[in-house]
Amino acid sequence: MKQVFILYCILFFYTGSSLAQKNNLDVKSQAALVFNAQNEHVIYDKNADKVMPIASITKLMTAIVTLDTRLSPNEIITIESADVDKLKYTTSRLPVGSKLSRHELLKLSLMSSENRAAAALGRTYPGGTQAFVNAMNIKAKQMGMLNSRFVEPTGLSSNNVSSARDLAKLVAASNRYSVIREFSTASQHSVFPGNKRGQLQYVNSNSLVRSQNWTIDVSKTGYLNEAGRCLVMHAKISGQPVVIVLLNSWGKNTRIGDANRVRKWIESNQNRKQVSGINQIKPN
Template sequence: MEHLMSARLHYLPSLPLDGPALPAGFRRSRLFQLVALATLTLALLAPPVQAEQHKPAKAKKPAATAVKRAAAPSSARAPRKGAKSVVATRMSARSVAAPVRAVAEPARLSFGQMAGLHKVSDPLDLKSSVALVVDQDTKEVLLSKNDRAVLPIASLTKLMTGLLISEAKLPMEEIIAITQDDVDTEKHSGSRLRVGATLTRGELLHLALMSSENRAAHALGRTYPGGMSAFVERMNAKAKLLGMTDTRYVEPTGLSSQNQSSAHDLAALVNVAHGDPLLRELSTSPGHEVAVGNRVLQYNNTNRLVKNPSWDIGLQKTGYISEAGRCLVMQTQVAGRKLIMVFLDSAGKLSRLGDAERVRSWVEGMQ
């Protein structure tokens, strides 16, 4: 206030208060200035009543904010100074136009789904579009569902790979190095076996059958006498010898969807492979450690049923690529019967195991 008054006085003419008499008109002018100055001083010192009366009413808080704060627990701490309020953040978020949601890509359909095989019903309401259960001793078919449909078989391919490596009587202690040729260029899948890693042929066979290691399976085919082309030719020749007329192989891992077969053919392969003690042992191993350089890698079986004491599994193999769905083949004993089970194109990650459980309960109920 003092500053304002001094500013006002600064602009008034500087007039002498004593001295010789001045003209009346000038005195009136000086008197007028003094009165004006007094009026201005009183106006500045008076409380701003009119300003308070016309001050706009304080805006009420939004109802949504009041509700949220009322709902907040009393023990909640007040936000630190400078921290953003959650309520304020939410309110500001509402004021921004909602972003356009990205359209998710549709799930890739398997060959079985595209063929409508899942629409075929069965007494057990299996989740696999293809199923076959056969008594290994009597060859009696206990359950059949689309068993002649020819579909990609994914890593079930490795069962044939293992059978040929075992029958070839190649030295299992021979050291084999993983090379760039073993890297998956089909599905670009990963592997803990780095290029340059060295393992024995026996270890590669173990990892291929137990944990479905793709680089291990490819290295087995690549180092077969005559190379990869000779190995693939041998795979198809063996399939023909076993009467697997619906089967075709183009490589030893199962990453290619061109590796195809039927449940009927795969049951024949499981029957023969089960006769090989090495394949029985390696495919049903719960886990295995391998030393790779200065590292020790732990691998586990891709089929959790081998760790279940209520199951007696003699041989097994799992498989998956999107074109094939979830696949499983097993030789097992249920209610005193040796059974071969084949499940192809199962809908979910665990549904193939669920189908195996359904079949086992069903067979046990037949006794």
């Protein structure tokens, strides 16, 4: 039964040509996929099967594996030297010795892409980081993400790769977790990590969650030199649930501009059936 489900997932993502491409939707990101999550109709695709680094979009899978394990959300976890970035040598506002609950770390990981928080989540998984990474890859296969591979939980490694089509499945799956919906779209959050640091204020790395023009259910940004600027969202546009995946946007604001172009195109389309009603695939 699982094999049939995976085959079905693969088939509906490979439907027809993109209507939006025929109607001059100009997306600047190198790879993109937009689809209606209600009837699984692909609205737009561009290099959707190209395998490429995904940066911190990785953290959506990190969140799913963490939540599926059902570890105590209130367990206090201490940031250790093992959580310090030794790949890109990025900085963090969470010094070694910071103490936060598992759910606090998950929230910082999702809303502000805090790398040490994500690393600590993987390290404290039963069996450690390698067992966590194995679980990430198993989960990806179960979702039908056949072009995806994870090597660590933060997204700092350019060896974490996927395609826009695969990531659309990840976003759709993430939307089924109320915690991910809440944490990934929080506009800001304060924590008290101890270690004599006092209160730390974090803001969401996706400015669109603070926009009145958007209703966003799931959000995640990502950035690496190798990956460019990335953005994935599950949002409601013209009353329809829409998944947007934008990969390798090199301009600082390109991913935001692309997301706004997608929203405006859908909203301005006069024939709603074109967006939400044709070429859908239904199960037998």
